Amino acid sequence: xxxxxxxxxxxxxxxxxxxxxxxxxxxxxxxxxxxxxxxxxxxxxxxxxxxxxxxxxxxxxxxxxxxxxxxxxxxxxxxxxxxxxxxxxxxxxxxxxxxxx
Amino acid sequence: xxxxxxxxxxxxxxxxxxxxxxxxxxxxxxxxxxxxxxxxxxxxxxxxxxxxxxxxxxxxxxxxxxxxxxxxxxxxxxxxxxxxxxxxxxxxxxxxxxxxxxxxxxxxxxxxxxxxxxxxxxxxxxxxxxxxxxxxxxxxxxxxxxxxxxxxxxxxxxxxxxxxxxxxxxxxxxxxxxxxxxxxxxxxxxxxxxxxxxxxxxxxxxxxxxxxxxxxxxx
Amino acid sequence: xxxxxxxxxxxxxxxxxxxxxxxxxxxxxxxxxxxxxxxxxxxxxxxxxxxxxxxxxxxxxxxxxxxxxxxxxxxxxxxxxxxxxxxxxxxxxxxxxxxxxxxxxxxxxxxxxxxxxxxxxxxxxxxxxxxxxxxxxxxxxxxxxxxxxxxxxxxxxxxxxxxxxxxxxxxxxxxxxxxxxxxxxxxxxxxxxxxxxxxxxxxxxxxxxxxxxxxxxxxxxxxxxxxxxxxxxxxxxxxxxxxxxxxxxxxxxxxxxxxxxxxxxxxxxxxxxxxxxxxxxxxxxxxxxxxxxxxxxxxxxxxxxxxxxxxxxxxxxxxxxxxxxxxxxxxxxxxxxxxxxxxxxxxxxxxxxxxxxxxxxxxxxxxxxxxxxxxxxxxxxxxxxxxxxxxxxxxxxxxxxxxxxxxxxxxxxxxxxxxxxxxxxxxxxxxxxxxxxxxxxxxxxxxxxxxxxxxxxxxxxxxxxxxxxxxxxxxxxxxxxxxxxxxxxxxxxxxxxxxxxxxxxxxxxxxxxxxxxxxxxxxxxxxxxxxxxxxxxxxxxxxxxxxxxxxxxxxxxxxxx
Numbered sequence: 001x002x003x004x005x006x007x008x009x010x011x012x013x014x015x016x017x018x019x020x021x022x023x024x025x026x027x028x029x030x031x032x033x034x035x036x037x038x039x040x041x042x043x044x045x046x047x048x049x050x051x052x053x054x055x056x057x058x059x060x061x062x063x064x065x066x067x068x069x070x071x072x073x074x075x076x077x078x079x080x081x082x083x084x085x086x087x088x089x090x091x092x093x094x095x096x097x098x099x100x101x
Numbered sequence: 102x103x104x105x106x107x108x109x110x111x112x113x114x115x116x117x118x119x120x121x122x123x124x125x126x127x128x129x130x131x132x133x134x135x136x137x138x139x140x141x142x143x144x145x146x147x148x149x150x151x152x153x154x155x156x157x158x159x160x161x162x163x164x165x166x167x168x169x170x171x172x173x174x175x176x177x178x179x180x181x182x183x184x185x186x187x188x189x190x191x192x193x194x195x196x197x198x199x200x201x202x203x204x205x206x207x208x209x210x211x212x213x214x215x216x217x218x219x220x221x222x223x224x225x226x227x228x229x230x231x232x233x234x235x236x237x238x239x240x241x242x243x244x245x246x247x248x249x250x251x252x253x254x255x256x257x258x259x260x261x262x263x264x265x266x267x268x269x270x271x272x273x274x275x276x277x278x279x280x281x282x283x284x285x286x287x288x289x290x291x292x293x294x295x296x297x298x299x300x301x302x303x304x305x306x307x308x309x310x311x312x313x314x315x316x317x318x319x320x
Numbered sequence: 321x322x323x324x325x326x327x328x329x330x331x332x333x334x335x336x337x338x339x340x341x342x343x344x345x346x347x348x349x350x351x352x353x354x355x356x357x358x359x360x361x362x363x364x365x366x367x368x369x370x371x372x373x374x375x376x377x378x379x380x381x382x383x384x385x386x387x388x389x390x391x392x393x394x395x396x397x398x399x400x401x402x403x404x405x406x407x408x409x410x411x412x413x414x415x416x417x418x419x420x421x422x423x424x425x426x427x428x429x430x431x432x433x434x435x436x437x438x439x440x441x442x443x444x445x446x447x448x449x450x451x452x453x454x455x456x457x458x459x460x461x462x463x464x465x466x467x468x469x470x471x472x473x474x475x476x477x478x479x480x481x482x483x484x485x486x487x488x489x490x491x492x493x494x495x496x497x498x499x500x501x502x503x504x505x506x507x508x509x510x511x512x513x514x515x516x517x518x519x520x521x522x523x524x525x526x527x528x529x530x531x532x533x534x535x536x537x538x539x540x541x542x543x544x545x546x547x548x549x550x551x552x553x554x555x556x557x558x559x560x561x562x563x564x565x566x567x568x569x570x571x572x573x574x575x576x577x578x579x580x581x582x583x584x585x586x587x588x589x590x591x592x593x594x595x596x597x598x599x600x601x602x603x604x605x606x607x608x609x610x611x612x613x614x615x616x617x618x619x620x621x622x623x624x625x626x627x628x629x630x631x632x633x634x635x636x637x638x639x640x641x642x643x644x645x646x647x648x649x650x651x652x653x654x655x656x657x658x659x660x661x662x663x664x665x666x667x668x669x670x671x672x673x674x675x676x677x678x679x680x681x682x683x684x685x686x687x688x689x690x691x692x693x694x695x696x697x698x699x700x701x702x703x704x705x706x707x708x709x710x711x712x713x714x715x716x717x718x719x720x721x722x723x724x725x726x727x728x729x730x731x732x733x734x735x736x737x738x739x740x741x742x743x744x745x746x747x748x749x750x751x752x753x754x755x756x757x758x759x760x761x762x763x764x765x766x767x768x769x770x771x772x773x774x775x776x777x778x779x780x781x782x783x784x785x786x787x788x789x790x791x792x793x794x795x796x797x798x799x800x801x802x803x804x805x806x807x808x809x810x811x812x813x814x815x816x817x818x819x820x821x822x823x824x825x826x827x828x829x830x831x832x833x834x835x836x837x838x839x840x841x842x843x844x845x846x847x848x849x850x851x852x853x854x855x856x857x858x859x860x861x862x863x864x865x866x867x868x869x870x871x872x873x874x875x876x877x878x879x880x881x
Contacts, residue, residue, distance in 0.1 A: 067727035071473030
């Protein structure tokens with residue numbers, strides 16, 4: 001009885017010690033690798049400017065008319081990526097470019 | 102053993118007429134084939150650019166040759182002719198075989214003369230059936246072998262060494278063909294001599310080692 | 321006009337029975353349809369301005385092949401006809417089930433390529449457009465080998481995507497993307513274009529650079545990169561800038577304010593290498609350092625902004641007007657900017673089944689025959705014209721053609737007339753053979769005979785060489801004769817008649833003769849017969865013949881007598 005329980009308690013305490021030691025080692029180990037896995041963004045961003053910011057240049061339509069505009073579409077579309085579906089409504093104005101009735 | 106071989110050579114002397122006929126037969130085919138090959142190969146060689154006037158010339162030659170194999174109708178015509186020759190000769194073979202075997206049989210009986218054409222007439226059809234059986238047996242392994250050999254061919258195009266993977270299959274097939282041929286030959290002996298196919302087959306199997314030895318010596 | 325026609329292109333992917341799938345076998349170039357990759361377009365509603373529903377006035381039509389399972393072309397019978405010059409406004413609701421990408425549109429993982437994604441009204445060609453005498457609709461189904469055709473106009477498109485997605489589209493946004501209700505909403509506008517495409521992904525790495533040059537007032541080049549190619553920004557920008565600069569100089573100012581380049585992920589490669597007005601797709605990002613195909617694709621698709629985008633030719637019926645012309649422009653710029661010269665002799669050898677260039681796209685039998693003809697044979701036809709008239713006249717021809725038909729629908733005979741006007745002569749024979757017809761060129765050395773005329777210390781040999789024309793006509797055919805003593809002689813044949821015999825007298829017999837030794841005749845697709853030896857060592861010939869005969873004999877001998 002007593003030796004068995006002692007064994008259990010002893011194993012428990014040993015495991016706890018190992019856990020604490022491991023955590024201590026992990027968190028406070030001066031090795032650079034571990035630090036970088038926990039703070040990657042801070043280390044990398046200043047060094048490289050390769051993460052571009054999403055630039056959105058906004059423009060206005062010009063008044064110049066270059067083509068014979070036969071069609072005018074106004075479309076409102078919604079993408080559902082999980083179903084891979086686009087639901088949309090559109091208004092189309094078509095100008096008859098010929099002469100026939 | 103030695104007497105058998107000696108008797109064999111004596112037969113050759115006695116069957117001299119058959120030998121002459123076969124010699125002429127082979128000669129005519131050889132000549133025809135040579136002329137056919139010449140008509141195809143010489144123009145190709147005359148068109149091969151060496152020394153190449155342009156650095157692309159030889160590369161273009163090979164590209165066009167490869168495309169020609171799959172697309173050119175003249176190339177296809179040649180291949181069909183070769184196939185035709187092969188098939189025609191294969192169809193004639195049983196009759197020639199019948200003639201030879203009958204001649205040997207008659208010689209054994211002590212008769213002398215040219216029994217070649219008589220043999221063709223008498224036993225041609227039955228030997229033809231033997232050959233059909235032989236061809237079917239020979240072609241049978243193709244069902245399993247051809248897909249495997251195809252894979253070897255494709256992989257061999259990347260690295261020539263891989264072609265060696267196909268060698269055991271080919272050798273096994275050739276060996277199988279040899280065995281089938283010999284066994285059926287003995288059955289043909291039996292058929293023509295009238296002593297029964299099965300007993301001749303049995304003789305062939307029992308004496309297979311000396312038979313193989315003689316084949317190797319003659320080759 | 322009391323009927324309208326709409327292209328519902330996504331229906332090409334609805335089943336294996338559609339015309340597109342039957343003709344292509346579910347494959348485009350090297351990409352095959354992924355499993356469960358079907359797509360479709362379902363029209364949920366269509367109304368006139370007065371609210372009258374047209375849903376029971378719809379009918380799918382198949383003018384090309386009568387395949388009733390193909391729903392890529394739809395006819396709408398109008399309640400009231402539209403008179404010439406009048407407009408009609410319809411409103412539609414529809415749902416597009418995006419296919420899995422293998423043929424230009426659909427989804428690949430997170431990546432979405434929305435091309436030909438809305439019901440597009442067909443082209444109504446007025447009289448005298450593309451040489452037609454009466455006006456009418458130009459109606460075609462979507463085929464395995466075809467592309468598209470549409471009229472110019474205005475697009476105002478609002479796109480709702482999940483908030484972590486970035487959208488690239490034709491034209492430009494008129495306001496910054498709005499975040500509302502957990503989604504991101506873009507508002508795009510484009511005018512003087514005949515199509516509107518967009519692409520969306522949460523993974524895009526976006527970069528933008530302005531560009532202007534003497535011929536380009538100001539363009540914003542927007543790059544939407546797949547992360548695999550994030551370090552190749554500069555290559556894409558450089559290629560795009562070179563294309564904009566030189567194509568604007570050669571073929572007219574690029575008039576739009578944006579050019580968007582989308583780089584799909586590797587799985588979306590089927591959407592790559594495609595052109596839409598002001599939006600192009602490069603090929604799918606795979607290698608970290610791809611070869612010149614990267615630049616070549618970008619340049620090719622920007623070339624299409626001219627030959628397809630502004631010169632809106634009919635890609636169903638005359639695909640070479642956009643593919644052949646763009647390939648010609650691409651080769652020209654690749655050579656100038658990167659020193660890459662295409663191997664035209666090898667490319668012409670591949671064209672073993674030439675076909676007319678002015679042929680419906682689906683009439684080309686195999687996908688290879690389509691590509692080899694409209695891309696390669698098309699550009700070789702142009703290259704040959706360039707060789708014939710000289711580079712500066714060719715530049716004039718191209719400038720006039722692109723200037724005159726900008727924002728129009730040109731046809732092959734329009735281009736032919738420009739060539740004829742610029743050169744002051746008829747090009748009927750050339751176009752009849754090589755463009756409307758299926759000719760390639762084929763000049764060959766047929767025969768060489770050598771005769772000894774005089775022997776002794778001053779020998780004289782007469783070598784007779786027969787050159788024949790087995791294909792189409794050509795102006796000047798160069799021939800090179802080489803004699804056994806090393807002496808070379810060049811002559812030019814004018815190509816008149818089916819053949820010519822050259823008799824050369826010289827102190828040494830001829831060793832070999834070659835037609836077109838530098839492979840300048842771009843349309844000659846058989847090069848083996850350009851070269852012939854006068855004779856060969858008899859022993860060498862005998863050995864070759866004998867060995868091959870013996871080989872065949874051994875094979876036959878193993879099976880037969």
